Amino acid sequence: MYATYVIWSKHMTKFFHSTEEALGLALQSVLWVVLFGVGMRGIVTQVEGRDYLTFILPGIIALSALAGSVGGGIMLLDERLRGITREYLVSPIPRLSILLGNAASTSTKALLQALLMLVIGMLMGVRLTGNPLGWLMALLLVALFTLGFSGLALAVASVSRSIMGYHGMIFLLNLPLLFASNALYPLDVLPAWMRTLVLFNPTTYLIDAVRSLAFGAQPSLVLTNSIAIVTVFAAIGMWLALSAFRRSIRS
Amino acid sequence: MATAAIEANGLVKRYGDVTAVAGIDLTVAAHSIYALVGPNGAGKTTTINMLTTLTPPTAGHVRVAGYDVQRQARQVRQCIGVTFQDIVLDGDLTGRQVLDIHGKLYRMSRQERKRRITELVQLVQLEDVLDRCVKTYSGGMKRRLELARGLLTNPQVLFLDEPTQGLDPQNRVGIWNYIRHLNREHGLTLLLTTHYMEEAEMLAHTVGIIDRGLLVVEGKPADLVATLGANVIRIHGQGDRRHFIQQLGNLPFVDRVQVDEQDSVVQVYVDNGNRRLVEIVQAASGNGFRVEEIAVAQPGLSDVFLRYTGHALRD
Ligand SMILES: Nc1ncnc2c1ncn2[C@@H]1O[C@H](COP(=O)(O)OP(=O)(O)OP(=O)(O)O)[C@@H](O)[C@H]1O
Ligand SMILES: [Mg+2]
Numbered sequence: 001m002y003a004t005y006v007i008w009s010k011h012m013t014k015f016f017h018s019t020e021e022a023l024g025l026a027l028q029s030v031l032w033v034v035l036f037g038v039g040m041r042g043i044v045t046q047v048e049g050r051d052y053l054t055f056i057l058p059g060i061i062a063l064s065a066l067a068g069s070v071g072g073g074i075m076l077l078d079e080r081l082r083g084i085t086r087e088y089l090v091s092p093i094p095r096l097s098i099l100l101g102n103a104a105s106t107s108t109k110a111l112l113q114a115l116l117m118l119v120i121g122m123l124m125g126v127r128l129t130g131n132p133l134g135w136l137m138a139l140l141l142v143a144l145f146t147l148g149f150s151g152l153a154l155a156v157a158s159v160s161r162s163i164m165g166y167h168g169m170i171f172l173l174n175l176p177l178l179f180a181s182n183a184l185y186p187l188d189v190l191p192a193w194m195r196t197l198v199l200f201n202p203t204t205y206l207i208d209a210v211r212s213l214a215f216g217a218q219p220s221l222v223l224t225n226s227i228a229i230v231t232v233f234a235a236i237g238m239w240l241a242l243s244a245f246r247r248s249i250r251s
Numbered sequence: 252m253a254t255a256a257i258e259a260n261g262l263v264k265r266y267g268d269v270t271a272v273a274g275i276d277l278t279v280a281a282h283s284i285y286a287l288v289g290p291n292g293a294g295k296t297t298t299i300n301m302l303t304t305l306t307p308p309t310a311g312h313v314r315v316a317g318y319d320v321q322r323q324a325r326q327v328r329q330c331i332g333v334t335f336q337d338i339v340l341d342g343d344l345t346g347r348q349v350l351d352i353h354g355k356l357y358r359m360s361r362q363e364r365k366r367r368i369t370e371l372v373q374l375v376q377l378e379d380v381l382d383r384c385v386k387t388y389s390g391g392m393k394r395r396l397e398l399a400r401g402l403l404t405n406p407q408v409l410f411l412d413e414p415t416q417g418l419d420p421q422n423r424v425g426i427w428n429y430i431r432h433l434n435r436e437h438g439l440t441l442l443l444t445t446h447y448m449e450e451a452e453m454l455a456h457t458v459g460i461i462d463r464g465l466l467v468v469e470g471k472p473a474d475l476v477a478t479l480g481a482n483v484i485r486i487h488g489q490g491d492r493r494h495f496i497q498q499l500g501n502l503p504f505v506d507r508v509q510v511d512e513q514d515s516v517v518q519v520y521v522d523n524g525n526r527r528l529v530e531i532v533q534a535a536s537g538n539g540f541r542v543e544e545i546a547v548a549q550p551g552l553s554d555v556f557l558r559y560t561g562h563a564l565r566d
Contacts, residue, residue, distance in 0.1 A: 002355075003356060006355040006356055010341075010344075010348075010352050013344070013348065014343050014344065017343060017344075018343065082339070083335065083337060083339045084339055086305060086333075086335060086339055087339055087400075089304075089305055090303050090304060090305060090328055090331070090333045091328055091353075091356045091357060092325050092326075092328040092357065093356055249305075250307060251266075251306070
């Protein structure tokens with residue numbers, strides 16, 4: 001879809017134009033990894049027989065993807081509130097491409113961030129698997145996951161009337177997605193009820209898959225299932241975004 | 252395309268209890284300029300939104316360039332250009348980027364975009380600032396950039412929602428000139444809205460007066476004015492106005508008497524203003540009405556507005 005590409009490249013142009021945003025994103029990545037890595041190392045040295053930073057890195061990557069998606073939603077909300085979406089709406093492009101262009105640019109930024117985090121992690125002693133295909137798969141999953149959560153954020157952005165309202169709703173989504181997952185603690189230390197809860201969270205599958213694909217950990221879940229679930233999450237997210245957006249412009 | 256570039260039948264838009272557009276029939280001939288004139292909240296923007304596929308009508312049908320706005324939205328979008336009432340530009344992009352991205356959305360080729368951008372930027376005189384961020388533009392520059400964007404894709408029909416709002420007189424005349432030029436040289440069909448009567452009078456082949464969601468009258472500016480009578484005498488005064496008006500109505504040479512309640516001006520349409528002035532002042536004296544100010548004028552579109560809506564158009 002050409003229009004998706006045009007809108008994606010518009011967002012990327014704006015991103016690289018704005019040094020604050022690009023630099024901010026880079027610094028954030030460094031800070032997350034360094035602070036988490038150095039700070040937590042003091043209390044926890046090993047999880048499941050592995051270095052804590054290695055364990056936590058996929059979680060940090062997922063967290064930053066979530067934060068990026070929240071930003072993507074704000075972009076749409078801002079364009080909606082300022083009326084900029086009308087330029088797209090009177091042009092002969094599919095409505096979906098407006099959302100896909102936005103989500104794709106968010107995913108791209110999340111990928112850049114993930115790459116940077118991996119590099120910094122490696123400088124701090126994190127070991128990746130020897131299989132580049134695994135890294136690629138892991139990055140692809142991060143991109144899909146970002147699409148999915150971008151979809152949720154865009155759906156909320158389509159119906160919100162203000163930035164404050166948007167943040168309120170997004171926070172409710174964001175928090176459980178991160179904490180009710182295996183991002184910070186391994187699955188088997190959780191009590192049974194929490195484990196059940198965590199298994200409803202797509203973040204869990206992303207993180208488990210990334211851990212095994214990029215870092216060579218033993219997967220706690222079936223890898224193909226995890227990949228399928230993250231893919232379905234991406235599709236559902238974008239579908240939700242499209243239906244909410246359609247409804248919002250049909251007034 | 253036969254004759255009509257825009258054809259709307261029984262157009263209605265309701266927002267809950269609010270009826271923004273109450274049933275409008277509108278025909279705009281191809282290659283003509285049509286001006287929708289009306290006060291704030293008359294339904295001009297809502298009408299444009301329905302004609303440009305942005306808002307689905309509650310009832311009615313619209314065809315633009317021969318395509319049905321609801322069933323063939325994509326074809327309609329392909330052949331129209333739109334500028335919105337408020338400025339809708341991404342401040343972080345340069346003027347060139349804004350135009351280039353717009354052209355890409357319409358799948359214009361790289362050379363085509365380059366050629367059109369050079370052409371249009373000259374027309375709207377933005378050569379010097381084209382590579383600056385839009386947020387550094389003045390209001391007038393932004394308007395002109397938007398106009399260039401609306402024209403970039405060579406639309407058949409161009410919709411301009413209050414194109415000169417907030418512009419200084421010089422810029423306003425500039426925009427009028429582009430609009431006329433585009434229509435004359437390129438046969439572009441234009442539908443614009445405005446609350447300036449003079450703007451409609453200067454530009455439009457056809458004027459439609461819209462008030463409270465209804466098209467109250469429509470026609471060539473000259474024809475509309477001609478229905479009013481040769482001259483209008485405007486009278487400010489104190490006293491028993493009702494009786495005075497009754498008196499005036501009885502005079503054989505008076506076509507019509509109109510009162511603008513807000514300004515308390517009595518307007519008397521007569522066959523010959525200069526000759527009747529004295530007789531009208533006489534009719535006032537001895538009837539409890541004291542004339543304070545009186546003037547003879549040529550009626551204009553503003554008087555047409557007053558005549559058909561019962562109130563004056565205010566900016
Ligand atoms: N989205 C909306 N929801 C509810 N009411 C609306 C909406 N849009 C417009 N209206 C109402 O419809 C009426 C017509 O509005 P519209 O914007 O079409 O007027 P207008 O002629 O363009 O006025 P102006 O000269 O101020 O631009 C107004 O009473 C307005 O409050
Ligand atoms: Mg308006």
